[in-house]
Amino acid sequence: MTVTSVSPTRSVLADCVRSATTAPSLHNSQPWLFRIRGSAVEVYADPGRRLQVLDTDGREQLISVGAAVFTLRLALRRAGYASDAALFPRPDDPDLVAVVTATHSAMVTSGVEALAAAIPRRHTSRWPFARTSVPADVLDHLRDAARWESTVLAEAGPAARDAILHLARSADHLLHARPGYRDEIARWTGGGLRHDGVPGWAVGPGDGLERVPIRNFAELSPLPRPSEKFEPNPTILVLATAGDRRCDWVRAGQALQRVLLAATWKGLAATPISQPVEVPAMRRLLIDPRAGLTVQMVLRIGYGTQAGRTPRRPLSDVLLPLPHASRGRAVM
Ligand SMILES: Cc1cc2nc3c(=O)[nH]c(=O)nc-3n(C[C@H](O)[C@H](O)[C@H](O)COP(=O)(O)O)c2cc1C
Numbered sequence: 545m546t547v548t549s550v551s552p553t554r555s556v557l558a559d560c561v562r563s564a565t566t567a568p569s570l571h572n573s574q575p576w577l578f579r580i581r582g583s584a585v586e587v588y589a590d591p592g593r594r595l596q597v598l599d600t601d602g603r604e605q606l607i608s609v610g611a612a613v614f615t616l617r618l619a620l621r622r623a624g625y626a627s628d629a630a631l632f633p634r635p636d637d638p639d640l641v642a643v644v645t646a647t648h649s650a651m652v653t654s655g656v657e658a659l660a661a662a663i664p665r666r667h668t669s670r671w672p673f674a675r676t677s678v679p680a681d682v683l684d685h686l687r688d689a690a691r692w693e694s695t696v697l698a699e700a701g702p703a704a705r706d707a708i709l710h711l712a713r714s715a716d717h718l719l720h721a722r723p724g725y726r727d728e729i730a731r732w733t734g735g736g737l738r739h740d741g742v743p744g745w746a747v748g749p750g751d752g753l754e755r756v757p758i759r760n761f762a763e764l765s766p767l768p769r770p771s772e773k774f775e776p777n778p779t780i781l782v783l784a785t786a787g788d789r790r791c792d793w794v795r796a797g798q799a800l801q802r803v804l805l806a807a808t809w810k811g812l813a814a815t816p817i818s819q820p821v822e823v824p825a826m827r828r829l830l831i832d833p834r835a836g837l838t839v840q841m842v843l844r845i846g847y848g849t850q851a852g853r854t855p856r857r858p859l860s861d862v863l864l865p866l867p868h869a870s871r872g873r874a875v876m
Contacts, residue, residue, distance in 0.1 A: 551583040552646050556623050561585060561863060563619035563663050565856045567801055568816070569608035570595055571732035571761075572854050574740050576612045579864040584645040587613050588864070591639060595732070597724040598822060603793045606641065607840060610797020613642045614693070615663060617798075618805070622660035626650040629798075631791045641794055662808035667853050669813035670748025670758045672774040673846025682810045686845075689806040690783060693799035696837055700780040708780055708820065708830060708842060712757045715819035715826045730764040739857040746854055756844065757819060778844045780817075782830060784837035796840035803843070813848035816841055 552560075561578045564587075569575060575593035579586040587609060594605045613629055620627045625646040633643050683699055690697035700708055719725050732741040742761045751758065751774040762769055783799060785792040800816075807814050820826040821839055830839040 550649075552620065552623060552625055554580055557583070557585055557620075557646075558859060558863065560616055560619035560623060562859050564612040564616035565859070565862060566663055566666070566853075567608065567611035567615045568666075568668060568804065569611065570599060570604040570818075571729070572740050572742050573605070573608065573732060574857055574862070575605045576609050577862055577864050578616075579866065581866065584643050585616060586640060586864075587616065587642045587644065588639045589641050595728055597722060597728040598719070602790075603840075604818065604822075606790055606793035607797035607800060609641045610794035610799075611801035611804075612797075613644060613794065614798035614801040616644050618656070618660050618802075619663065620644065620646055621650060621656050622652060624649055624652055631794050638790075658809050659802075659805050662805040664853070666804050666808040667851055668746070668815055669848050669851040670746065670815055671813075671848055671851060672749075672751075672772050673778065673813060673844075673848040675775045675777075676847050678779050678812065678845060678847075682812070685810060686781070686803050686806055689802040690799045693802050694785075694795055695799035695840070696784045697799070697803060698782050698784070700782060702777070705777070705780045708782070709755055709757065709778075711820040711826045711829055712817050712842065713754075715823040716757045716759070718823050718826075719819055726763050729759075729761060733761045733763075739855045739861070741855075743854060746851060748851070757817060758815060759817075759819065775846060779846055781843045781845060782839050783841040783843065784831060784835070784839050786837060788838040792838070793840065800841055807845055811847065812845050813851070815844045817844055818842065 557580045573593045575590050577588040577590050589605055589609050594602050599605055617627050617629060626648050627644050628647050629642050629644045631642050634640050687697045734741055747761045748758055749770040749772040752771040753773050753776055756774040756778055785796050804814055820830055827839060831837055
């Protein structure tokens with residue numbers, strides 16, 4: 545265990561920002577920007593990186609930014625600092641999503657070490673998982689991770705799972721009919737030298753059993769999509785929040801990343817299945833209205849092969865300089 549007594553240096557904060565950029569984001573759009581100011585990091589949503597067709601209200605952008613905020617907090621904690629995250633602290637600047645401030649030194653516990661060790665290893669897997677169920681204590685661990693971030697994570701029972709998969713397949717068809725949907729996917733897919741988007745190797749096969757609707761990122765490819773049989777009864781989790789405002793979306797993103805990192809720690813692979821949450825009429829059907837909750841994410845988890853890490857933009861692309869007026873002040 546280590547304890548640190550001084551404020552984090554700019555270089556420690558920059559390392560934490562680099563960790564934050566490994567967070568998951570819709571189509572790997574990496575829709576975030578950061579500014580280091582003293583012992584705080586400002587986290588911005590980058591309006592130019594919101595997916596205009598799929599994410600009309602910016603909900604999934606803020607979930608993505610929330611995932612980066614959680615990763616930043618965890619990286620700081622791993623570096624020996626407790627932090628405070630103020631969400632939307634300036635009403636006149638709606639793109640400023642959070643200010644994460646290192647408040648005091650804190651013990652690095654074994655739990656923090658284990659969760660932080662998952663940061664570089666976490667990734668989305670779009671391949672078939674083993675036909676093995678996830679043990680109850682592991683599911684409890686994931687539920688606790690969501691609860692720590694003021695959200696609710698529930699496992700769908702067999703009937704709910706089948707209903708959610710059915711809704712997801714229907715939503716996938718509806719999204720394909722949305723003007724611009726396929727072109728938008730194509731814009732965020734590919735490979736080559738780009739530092740964002742979903743590379744070809746991460747796309748994965750279609751489900752030969754036509755049950756698990758993994759989003760097809762190779763829509764416009766001239767090659768036929770390979771097909772493999774996925775596990776017929778996947779473990780499906782639903783992440784929900786009490787409200788459905790912008791701060792709830794950021795909270796959902798923080799919870800999403802905490803759950804995904806806990807899953808990675810426990811040896812699980814995961815795939816978000818967002819199509820049913822992206823069609824408002826379907827989203828309402830994902831949860832019993834009596835629960836008083838709104839679904840933010842649907843996840844498939846299981847034991848599967850490692851897929852690999854997708855690219856990220858370099859720090860120089862996401863780190864904003866200090867505005868002129870603040871430059872004279874010490875930032876170390
Ligand atoms: C809000 C949100 C929604 C997502 N929805 C899907 C989805 O529907 N299908 C999918 O395959 N991946 C989905 N993802 C995963 C992203 O595509 C993935 O995080 C991104 O490509 C970066 O890859 P990585 O997770 O391997 O780092 C989603 C991620 C986020 C944050």
